[in-house]
Amino acid sequence: MNQVAASVKQNDFSSQLANNIYLLCQQLKNHGQALEQNHKNDLNKCFIALRQACCxxxxxxxxxxxxxxxxxxxxxxxxxxxxxxxTQYYLNRPEQPPPSKSFI
Structure with a gap:
């Protein structure tokens, strides 16, 4: 979580950050509920960093x-x-958006 937050703070939007976000997602899917109870402040900071990354x-x-x-x-x-x-929504999402049709 801290590594993702540090990269976002430094505006380091590299493929390494994307990989770290994927790994973080997997970890939080498995352990998010426990972290919510025991490390809520750290989790809040992590979600602030994710929001900043999107912006x-x-x-x-x-x-x-x-x-x-x-x-x-x-x-x-x-x-x-x-x-x-x-679950179904995110499992069925295409990796890339479909090409847009152009009307001429």
């Missing part, structure tokens, strides 16, 4: 990474207990 990057993190961050925000809002609709 500050200029597309470097990419859509899949942003979706992971949104998934975490929603999961936390649901008390770390995903419902079926939430």
């Amino acid at each position: 500050r990057d200029s597309g470097q993190l990419g859509t899949p990474c942003r979706l992971k961050m949104m998934e975490l925000v929603e999961l936390r809002a649901m008390g770390w207990r995903p419902n079926l609709a939430h």
Whole structure:
């Protein structure tokens, strides 16, 4: 969590930060509820950093990474207990948006 926050603070929106966000997502899916109880302040700081990452990057993190961050925000809002609709939505998301059709 601290590594992600430090990278965001330094405006280091590299592929390494994106990888760290993916890893953080996996860890928080498994341990978020326990961290919420025992380390809420650290978790709050982490979510502030994630929100700042969404606001500050200029597309470097990419859509899949942003979706992971949104998934975490929603999961936390649901008390770390995903419902079926939430799970299916994020499992069925394409990695890249479909190409837009141009009308000439």
